[in-house]
Amino acid sequence: MRNVLITGCSSGIGYCVAKGLRERGYQVFASARKPEDVEKLEREGFKTLQLDLADPESVQDAVYELMLRTNSELYAVFHNGGYGQAGALEDLSREALEKQFATNVFGWHQLTNMLMPLFRQRNEGRIIYNSSLLGYVALPYRGAYNASKYAIEGIADTLRLELANTDIKVCLIEPGPVESRFRANALQALKEQVSIEQSPHRLSYEGTIRRLEKEGPAAPFTLPPEAVLAKVIHALESPNPKVRYPVTFPAHLFWALRRLLPGKWLDRVLLKISSDENQ
Numbered sequence: 001m002r003n004v005l006i007t008g009c010s011s012g013i014g015y016c017v018a019k020g021l022r023e024r025g026y027q028v029f030a031s032a033r034k035p036e037d038v039e040k041l042e043r044e045g046f047k048t049l050q051l052d053l054a055d056p057e058s059v060q061d062a063v064y065e066l067m068l069r070t071n072s073e074l075y076a077v078f079h080n081g082g083y084g085q086a087g088a089l090e091d092l093s094r095e096a097l098e099k100q101f102a103t104n105v106f107g108w109h110q111l112t113n114m115l116m117p118l119f120r121q122r123n124e125g126r127i128i129y130n131s132s133l134l135g136y137v138a139l140p141y142r143g144a145y146n147a148s149k150y151a152i153e154g155i156a157d158t159l160r161l162e163l164a165n166t167d168i169k170v171c172l173i174e175p176g177p178v179e180s181r182f183r184a185n186a187l188q189a190l191k192e193q194v195s196i197e198q199s200p201h202r203l204s205y206e207g208t209i210r211r212l213e214k215e216g217p218a219a220p221f222t223l224p225p226e227a228v229l230a231k232v233i234h235a236l237e238s239p240n241p242k243v244r245y246p247v248t249f250p251a252h253l254f255w256a257l258r259r260l261l262p263g264k265w266l267d268r269v270l271l272k273i274s275s276d277e278n279q
Helices: 012-023 035-043 056-070 094-122 143-162 182-193 202-213 226-237 249-260 263-277
Strands: 003-006 027-032 047-050 076-079 125-130 168-175 244-247
Touching: 003 012, 012 027, 012 226, 027 035, 027 056, 035 047, 047 056, 056 094, 076 094, 094 125, 094 143, 125 143, 125 226, 143 168, 168 226, 168 249, 182 202, 226 244, 244 249, 249 263
Parallel strands: 003 027, 003 076, 027 047, 076 125, 125 168, 168 244
Antiparallel strands: none
């Protein structure tokens, strides 16, 4: 029974992957930031950890507890916990950007580094990062989240090269639109960090808010989180896992467009998509 740590399991992708891997026979350690979410997971029979990725002490405490409960034996980590800070870049303070990176990048990096000795002692393991199609193309009013996912792509690509002489594999999952609480959390972050009425982008924010408040899928080709689960299973179990796993048609499409189109042409496509979203 292989031990797997998953972050961000309160809902959506993290919860789905935790449940799916447990059913597949893995010993899953499901983490969440809020105590009430941890308690909910415990009631469902999960082995749990309370983990706030933005808090270095919380990351440290969670790793020490994990080591005690697994006898320092870990096969994989699926980095999933995080959120999307919506808003035009000129409306976001340094503090807002630092908060985005503290959770989406710095917490993941600290967690990986603290777990690395566990992987190295067995010279095997899987480090799986849940990135996004926004890790290789940009859309307006998602700049902080874009930047955090671009950073994760760079970290994963570099780490993979640095571990090339080991049997520790590094993979990127790159979802497009997937059913989750992502939009609700992004709306909350937008209202907390941006003075919408004072912004030169206030008219554009009206469309952004409508999109984030929309019930059900807000974009074409939205898939359930089980689509991500299938890719995580392959990344865990294939003897030769892929470097990247795009999920959903838009993820495949934008990867191809990024490689084929000149930069200015791609910008036009992305601006058109953003405009259509905010109608």
